[in-house]
Amino acid sequence: MTRRRHTPEEPAREDRRQVLRLALGALGSSLLPRCQHTPAGAVEGGPQPSPDAALDRPRPVDRPPAAADREPGYPLTFSGYKGLATLPFFELDKDGRLRCTVADLPPTVDFHTHFGFSFLLAPKIDLLASPPLRYLIDCDGATPPCTLNLDGYLNLIATKEMLDQMDKELAACLLPGGSKVCETETIPNLLAEMDALGIQRAVVLAIELGVGINDNASENWLAAIKAANAGSRLLLYGSVRPGQSKIPEKLQQLKASGMLGVKLHPTMQRFYPDDDGAMEIYAECAKLGLPVFFHSGRAGIEPALVQKYAELSRYVKPVSDYPTVRFVFGHAGAALDFKDALALAKAHKNVWLEMAGQGVSNLKTILDELGPERLLFGSDWPFYPEAVTLAKVLILTAKDKKVRDLLLAGNADQFLKS
Template identity: 25%
Template structure:
C-alpha cells in the first residue's frame, strides 16, 4: 500500500505537495493543538528554530503498509517480535533517539507554521521537555513570546530539580500556562514523593499538568526480557493515575496520549477525578468515540504530538469520531483547551 492508496480510503486525509499528510475538510474549524514541540525546547543539541529546508521523516510512524489507523498509536511494534537480551533495549533506545533527533531538526518555525496553515490550527501549545540535566522551559517561553498569535508555552521542571518550586512560580509569572513532563517509574526508582511534591506545587499556582502516559498493551510478556518489559511498562497509566489520589479533586491533570493503548483505563481515572483530562494524540476514531461515550466530550482535548507525528492524523480521527456530534467536535478541537488555557 502507498500513501496515495491510504488517503483514498481514509476520510479527511490528503497529501500535500511534499507528500505529507494534511487535513481534507471543506468547512471552517477552530483548533488548538494541545501537544506540540519546537526544535530548541527539546532535550538534545539546541537547533535554531528559524532554520528552513529540513523535511520531517516521522520515524514514529510505521511503514505505510503496516499503518493501521483503527487502533491507538497505529501499532508499530510487532507483538510477535522477540525483544530479549541487551540488544533489544539498545535497539529500542536508539529508535527513541532517532525520533527525538528528527523532532529537534524538523521542529522549526517554517515546518510548524506550514502545518498549522494546512490543518486550520490557530494555536499550538508548545511543550518544553526537560531532564534532570537540561531545563528547556525558557526556550519554550521564548518561542511563544516571539509568536504569541500562534504559540502558547508550557514549562517543564524535573521532580528532582532542587529549585523545582521556585522555577514553577517563575515560569508562571513569565507566562507559562502549565507544565509538561515525561518521566518513568524506572527513572524515579519507585520513589514517587518528588513527583507528588511537583504536582502539588503546580496545583498551588493553578498549573495544568500534562504527563506522557501509556504503554503498548499488545506486546506479549513472553517475548520480552525482564528489563525490556519494565521499560515498555514504565509509563503505564496506572503509575500516574494512582498518584491523583494524593491531589485535590479539582487538580487539572492531563493524561498525555490518553494512555496510548490504555485509553479504557484513562476513562476510569477520569470518572474518579473530575479535574482530569485526556489528550488524544495517538488515538483512533474508535477509541475517541469510546472516551466520548464513557466520560463525555468536555474533558477531551485534541493533540497531535507534532513533530513526532503529523497534525493531520489525530485531527482526522477526531473528525471521524465526531461526525454526528458537532458540539463534541467544537469542544474537543478548541473549547476545552481554551477553558484550560484561560
C-alpha cells in the same frame, strides 16, 4: 502502605550512561507508546528484555490488525499519511502537503506537540529554520509507504525499518552531531503544517531528562517561540523534575515567564507520579493555578525499570489529593492502561484525556462512557503528522458538529482560559 521515597538526583558521572539508556528507551517506547508485542525472537510469556536493552529494544513482529470499520462510509486504513487525501476531509496541494478542506473547522487547538529534541552532547537545534520536514515515524518515507491504520494503536503502523530509523535518530538526539531528522522539527515547519490543516494553536510540551547538560528545553523553546513571534499560536508547557532543587521557585519562574502549565513524563524522568517529590510539584501547581500534563500509562515494551513508573495506580493519589489541579492524561493511558485512565477520568472531574495515539474505537468508547467535554485533540507532532489524529476526529464526528467543535476547539479553549 509506606512507599519508598523516590528521590532522583542529578546523575553522577558514573550513573550517566544508565540514565541515558533508560531515557532513550523511554523516548522511543513511552513518549511514543507502542502496543504490546512479542519481542522478535522471544516467546509469549517468556523472559522479557533486560532494562539494559534500552538501546536495543524489542521490535514488533506483528502487522497491524485489520481495521474495524466502525464508522460506515469511511475507510480506516490508508497507504501512507498521504493516503488520507482519499478522505473527503483532505487534499494534497501542489507540494504534496495534506490540506484540510473542511470549510467550517472550528479554531482548532492541538494539545500535544513538541519541537525537535536535543540533549547532552547534541548541538542546539535552530528552531527558526525551515528545512524540509521529516517525522520521526516516517510512513511516507518508507518504500512502499507503510499502512496507516486509524484504529488500534498508532505506533503499530511502523515497520521494523521505520523503528530502526527512529531509534537511530533518537540516539543521535543525545550525541555529537545531533539528529538530522530532529533538526527539521522546527517552529516554521509546525506552523506551516497547522496552517495547511486549519489548526490555530498548539500546546508545545518541553521535556527535560535530568542529564545535567544541554537539558533546558523549557527556556530554550520559550525563547525560540518569542524570537519567532509565535507566542499567540504556540503555548508552552514547561518541564520540571521531581527531586530537583528549588521546585517552588522553578515553577514560579516558569509561570512568570509565560509558560501555561507543567509537563511531567514519569517514564522518561524516572519517577512515580505519587512520589513525595512529585506531590511537592502538585502542591505548588495548586497554589499557582498551573495545570499538569502527564504522560500517562504503559506502552508495554519500555525497559522494565521505567515501565512501572507509568502504571495508572500511581496516578490516583495526585488527582485525589489535588482536586483543584487540572491534570491532562497524555495518550489517555497509552496502550496498556487505557481502561484505567478512562475509569480515573470518570471518577475525577479534574482529569482530562488527551487522545494522541488512541485509535478510533477507543476514542468512541471515551465519547460513549465519559462524554465529549474532557477529551482533548492532540497529535504528538513531530512523531506523526497532525492530520492523522485530525482524521480520526473528523471521521468520528462526521455527523455531529457540536461534538467535533468541542473536541477540536471548545474543550481546549475552555481549558486554556480557566
